[in-house]
Amino acid sequence: MRATPVVALLRWVRLERVWARLALWLLLPALLCGWWALGRGVAYARLGLAYAAPLDGQEGMALWEASLLRSGAPLYQPPHPERFVSAPYPPLHPLLLAVLGEHGSHVFLMGRLLSLAAVLLIALVGGLLAHQVTRSRWAGATSAVLLLSFVPLQLWALRIKPDPLGLALTVLGLWLVARWEAGRGLSHTLILAALAFTLAHFTKQTLLAGPLAAATYLWLHDRRLALRWTALTLALVGASWLTLDLVTHGQYTYHIWILHKLPWYAHRFWKLAAQLRDAWPLMVLGLIGLGVCWRRPTVINAYLLWAPASLIGAGVTGSHHNxxxxxxxxxxxxxxxxxxxxxxxxxxxxxxxxxxxxxxLLVWRAPLPWFAGEFSPDPQYTRYIEFIRATPGEVLADDVGLLYAAGRALRYDDPAAQGPAAALGLWDQQRLVSEIRAGHFSAIILPIDVFADGIDDPADRWTPEMLAALREAYAIKFRDSLIIYAPKGSF
Structure with missing residues (x-):
């Protein structure tokens, strides 16, 4: 006897419930596979918060420039041969660092806590975003686990850089856009989203994928609204930019877009971009999700399409896996x-x-070789800080965080930018070169052996003129993971 339509429907409903339960039972152990990656992240967070030395070469620059703001000095200063104040980022992150101050002798602690809090906010709001889009709490939990298991995010959660804060504001903006209901026009959630994206831009100027994804999502639902919202966002950014330029007499634009016009290399781009190869399972899921949502696009899919554009920065001199x-x-x-x-x-x-x-999550159980060593920083790196403290006179270092931790002022606060700026004629290096040649610095600490490796810095941080002066006037005093030079005849 053939089943009636009602009986067939009931059987289908029962089968659907079985499949739904099976899917959930599969997802739970899948999330448990993140145990190892999450454990590594927690262990690194504990290590990084206690680590009293630089974890990144620009941490000292960030803290020094925050101290300039605390002292009332301008952040965006005109180029001067006697100093190099890099200020490569918009002011929100250094302002927050200036407000937070420092915690006793551990000068890195507050800045790392800010980055860690931003990453936790990314996981929280990212989970809310996935839940908002799919109406599934398990989607939110899955996003949070994946975010906190992502190896580069674990590393940058403990580095004093603007990226975590800017990305937290970006994800917040995406969540607010996802909360918008079609037909409601320019609601308060969209206005708040525009504000969040504006703050993200003035945290790190290259964070454009979020607002572009939001505009794309709105365009697919309501073109007139998308244009109005885009105009609002551009007005907020433009007004803030104009204000900064007026206050700094044009130095804001000069520092952000001219002084840091770094060379781009395809080989460096591919070398860094290849470090995403272990995310192939998520790439497959992302492509399937694009197909499934083709008729009902989501803001997450729009973000997935725009975010890879941010990889273009991986090719510039001095780029990192941020x-x-x-x-x-x-x-x-x-x-x-x-x-x-x-x-x-x-x-x-x-x-x-x-x-x-x-x-x-099982692939992320062990990081790629590029990242693996960074989870175990040199436990004795503070020896360089102690050396600087015990050395009278001015010290020059490639890792300016060592100088800042030792309580020294930074006249040249960003080798990653000053070398390319000098090569492009944007900053006059002659004063620094003459100081090196005259043996002005009581010690110079670099990762380069100018006698064995020559005067061509593969990282383009130190120009051939600087290194030639070093080879002429200095000798190696100590050879360690870094090389300490002292003026010839001083030891």
């Missing part, structure tokens, strides 16, 4: 979205999402 952060965050959000869509809509994602999420 340029991988935005793409990795977009992939983690797409992974959470895929899990939620599988639970709420069914289809291929119901079984594929848990399998790929488990695979991804």
């Amino acid at each position: 340029h991988l952060l935005e793409t990795g965050i977009a992939l983690a959000l797409a992974g959470g979205q895929a899990a939620g869509l599988g639970l709420t809509r069914g289809g291929v994602l119901r079984l594929v999402a848990p399998v790929l999420i488990a695979t991804q």
Whole structure:
């Protein structure tokens, strides 16, 4: 006897419930596969907060420039041969560092706490975003686990840089856009989103994928609204920019867009971009999610399409794996979205999402070789700080965080920018070169052996003129993980 339509429907409903429960039972152990990656992140956070030496070469620059603001000195100063104040970022992050101050002798603690709090906010709001898009709490939990397991984000959670704060504001803006309801016009949530993206831009000027994703999402729903919202965002950015330029007499634009016009190299771009190769399971999930949501686009999918544009910065001189952060965050959000869509809509994602999420978390159990050593910084790195404290006179160092931790003022606060700026004729290096040649510095601490390796710095941080003067006037005093030079005849 053939089943009636009602009986067939009941059987289908029961089968759907079985599949939904099976999908959830698969997702739970999949998330447990993140135990090792999450444990590594927690261990590194504890280590990084206690570590009283630089974890990144620009931490000293960030803290020094925050101290300039605390003392009432301008941040965006005109170029001067006797000093180099880099100020490569907008003012929000250094302002917050200036307000937070420092914690006793551990000068890095407050700045690292700010970055860690920003990363935790990314995980929290990223989870809310995935939940908002899919209406699944498990989507939110999945996104949070994936975000906190992402290796570069674990590292940059403990570095004093503007990226974590700027990305937290970006994810906050995306969540506010996702809360917008079609047909409501320019609601207060969209106005707050525009404000969040503006703050993100004035934290780090290259964070453009978020507002572009928001504008794309709105364009697909209401073109007139998208244009109005874009005009509002541009007005907020433009007015803030004009104000900064007026206050700094044009130095804000000069520092952000001219002084730091760094050379771009394809080989460096591919070398860094290749470090995302272990995120292939999330890439597959992201592509499936784009197909599943083709008729009902989401702001997460729009962000996934725009975020890889941020990788272009990986090719500039002095770039680091912070340029991988935005793409990795977009992939983690797409992974959470895929899990939620599988639970709420069914289809291929119901079984594929848990399998790929488990695979991804197991792949991230061990970081790629590029990152692995950074989870175990030199436990005796403070020996250089003690050396600087015990050395009279002015000391020059490639890692300016060592100088700042030793209580020294920084006349040249960013070798990563001053070398290219000098090579491009944007800053006059002659005063520094003459000081090196005259043996002015009682010690110079670099990672380069100018006698064995020559005067061509592969990182382009120190110009050939600087290194030639060093080779002429200095000799190696100590050879360690860094090389300490002293004036010839002084020891």
